[in-house]
Amino acid sequence: MKRLSVLLFLFSPFFLFAQDVRMMRIKKAEGKITLDGKLNEADWKSADVASDFQQTFPFDSSLAETRTDVMLTYDDRNLYVAAVCYDQSNGKYVIQSLKRDFSFPVSDAFGIFIDPFDDGANGFSFSVNPLGVQREGTLENGGGFGVTTAWDNRWFSEVKIEEGKWIVEMKIPFKSIRYKSNVTEWGINFARNDLSRNESSTWSWVQRGQNVANLAYTGKLIWDAPPKKAGSNISLIPYGIVGVNQDYQGENKTKVPWNLGLDAKVAITSSLNLDLTVRPDFSQVEVDRQITNLSRFSLFFPEQRQFFIENNDLFARFGFSQIRPFFSRRIGLENGQAVPILGGFRLSGKVNQNWRIGFMSMQTEGGVPQGTRSQNFTVAAVQRRVFKRSNIGLIYVNKQAFDDFSPQWSDYNRLVGLDFDLNSANGKWQGKAFYHHSFSPGDRAFVGANATWLMYNSANVTVHWNHEYVNKNYNAEVGFVPRLSRFNPETGQVEKRTFWRLEPSAEHRFYPKNGNVVNYHAPGVYYDGYFDENWGETDRQVQFFYKVKFKNTSYLEVNYNEWFTRLFFDTDVTFTDQAAINRGGYDYRSGRIFYKTDVRKRLNASGSAEYGSYFSGEKLTSQAILNYRAQPWGIFSIQYDQNEIWLPNGRRASLHLIGPKFEFSFTRSIFLTTFFQYNTQQDNFNINARFQWRFKPMSDLYLVYTDNYDQTLSVKNRAVVLKLIWWITL
Secondary structure, eight states: OHHHHHHHHHHHHHHHOOOOOOEEEEOBOSSOOOOSSOOOSHHHHHSOOBOOOEEEESOSSSBOSSOEEEEEEEOSSEEEEEEEEEOSSTTOOOOOOSSSSOOGGGSOEEEEEEETTOSSSOEEEEEEOTTOOEEEEEEOGGGTTOEETTOOOOOEEEEEEETTEEEEEEEEEGGGSOOOTTOOEEEEEEEEEETTTTEEEESSOOOTTSOTTOGGGOEEEEESSOOOOOOOOEEEEEEEEEEEEEEOSTTOOEEOOEEEEEEEEEESSSSEEEEEEESOOOOOSSOOOOOOOOSSSOOOOOOOOGGGTTTTHHHHTSSBTTBBSOOGGGTTEETTEEOOEEEEEEEEEESSSSEEEEEEEEEEOSSSSTTOOEEEEEEEEEEEEETTTEEEEEEEEEEEEEETTEEEEEEEEEEEEEEEEEEOTTSOEEEEEEEEEEEOTTOOSOOEEEEEEEEEEOSSEEEEEEEEEEOTTOOOTTSBOGGGEEEETTTTEEEEOOEEEEOOEEEEOBOOSSOSSEEEEEEEEEEEEEEOTTOOEEEEEEEEEEEEEETTSOEEEEEEEEEEEEESSOBOTTSSSOOOBOSEEEEEEEEEEEEEOOTTSSEEEEEEEEEEEETTEEEEEEEEEEEEEETTTEEEEEEEEEEEEEOSTTOEEEEEEEEEEEEEESSSSEEEEEEEEEETTTTEEEEEEEEEEEEETTEEEEEEEEEEEOTTOOEEEEEEEEEEEOOEEO
16 A cells, blocks of 8 residues: 555656636526527626637747637526637638538637546537538547547537627537536636637647647536436437449449448437447448558558447557557458448446446348358447546457357457556646457467557657557457568468567757747657567667748658668568569668648648668659638649659559549538549549538438549449438437
8 A cells, every 4th residue: 555655646746737727607598599699698698708718829828819708508408609709800711611520720610628527538529610610529538639520419500700700609409418417517628710810729728739629628617507417318310221333343243232220329328328220331431542552561441430439439449559459340341341230239438427338249140241150249348537537448359250140159259458548637648558368269379469658748848658569369350450460472371470569759849939930840759660579670760850830830841761671571562563572671761851831721732752762772752732722612632642663673663642532512511522543553543422411410311423443444343322311319
């Protein structure tokens, strides 16, 4: 006990230090609030006003030049937010488009961040721009890395533009958020972007360099009485999908796939939710953007399917980005092919201020693709809050094969993991430590993985440490660990190798006193090294960089890199089916420059170029992105990636990826997105057009057209898909 007391004393600065807290009181509305942006109700006139916003950019030591006033009230069903956003732009706002979930940092906008449990761990964000476009999302693991906008839910807003100001009214149903009915204090903050002044500000002070959504910096919302339970909260989400697929290669067949299914969301309590699904269709209506891959390992594409989004961090935050014990995109896929899902359920949310739980079970159909077994995927997770904003979590993942509804006990994969997430009270310290252990038939050796990560981030200094260890026998079949496996071209087999990783970095930012042109300079160093089980070096990157952030939002970075790569097999390092270079260790080096123009301009661009040695040859990598904003109805962009590789004996590879994209916002509910992707590495030319009509809140009609061709423009396959999603709240 004495040792524990000493440890708590030594680490107390991480957990006990906090900023002065701003407070705002909220009282129940006596009359009806009409959502019209006029603020002429008596309840608004008598409400407390949150004002005196403080700058977060370009400085964090003064009051905001742009005035913003915020009022709150509520009734039995809804939380109401009103904001008067003064400005001098005369209507010359920066609006990316009329499409929902706009990018907050590059838009004129007002936003609210809510922490209903006041634990600094999880919360919700709602934002509106001057044209009334909405943006909502969740705040995970303290909000230090921003808002996860994949989450959607029902809420309402109106905006009215007047001379010298625009006025926001929001209505957020209590049914749309998760909270505890007996909690009288919530964490809360408000943010405002006035890009005509190039100013970002918040009501409760946020340190420069931190994300404005960081829950370490919220103020207190004091309720005159705790909000009541939201009452019956059930949503049914039926959907239907039908398509026509023509495969012009292989069997050259035309298919007409279709499906009908139902999802349901049932609020067990105001903070605990049950999701049910029957015959789900997890097809994505948004196609993954292609990437040129020269890494020798698989690339990660994030989950976009709605069923998995709410409380997704309960499952997905375990492990690291490249050592994931659970990756939901594994469900419904077998060797890259879609597997029908019979159904499943998920229970997730908070039990109280200290405990979060999650339990999910999904069952796939057997025989499709041919020869596959039915599989059950079960995941259980629990988190316990410790200290002020940190938590300890335990996860269990089980993949179990079935034949004729009977479990095949010899065909399984299981995993147990323990994670500790560190978030200091002042938001400057973040970290993680975990240990995971897998279980598979025939295991006779150690099958574990562990890692630690610690980061200190202040206005002037960011220091980062990371270590990783994965044993070659570790087997997370429902996870994502690309570095563990290597394809041996000599045997045609995939081999697994134990690896260690060390990844420290340091960056120092200093701010010119006048600050008229440059907001900050930032030199730094980054190291990324991989080792085998005997600590023999296998990969290394040492980078020295210099960053310049300009006051007008443009950005410049230059860096110099020293590389080392050990090839375990003779390998084609161009990844274009050319002759392989010899196995062995290779030292090489490169320099890179990157520049991004002022994103507030309707015409903006970014570009980079990297040149240097590459294994036994040379490589030039370049990228250019050009964007034009026909505000607010259209965004036109084009991205071009090029890799030129020169190897001895006249061998050369020229890889190109070009992707024009056109986004049209006809209204705030009707959108058309079309993009083209020409990828020489994959010998593919793709056309994708997606029409979306949000005919009521959370209800969408999609029409998607996709075409794929080879480099000779011979068609590979073609598809048209119609999908209807209808959200019914009972």
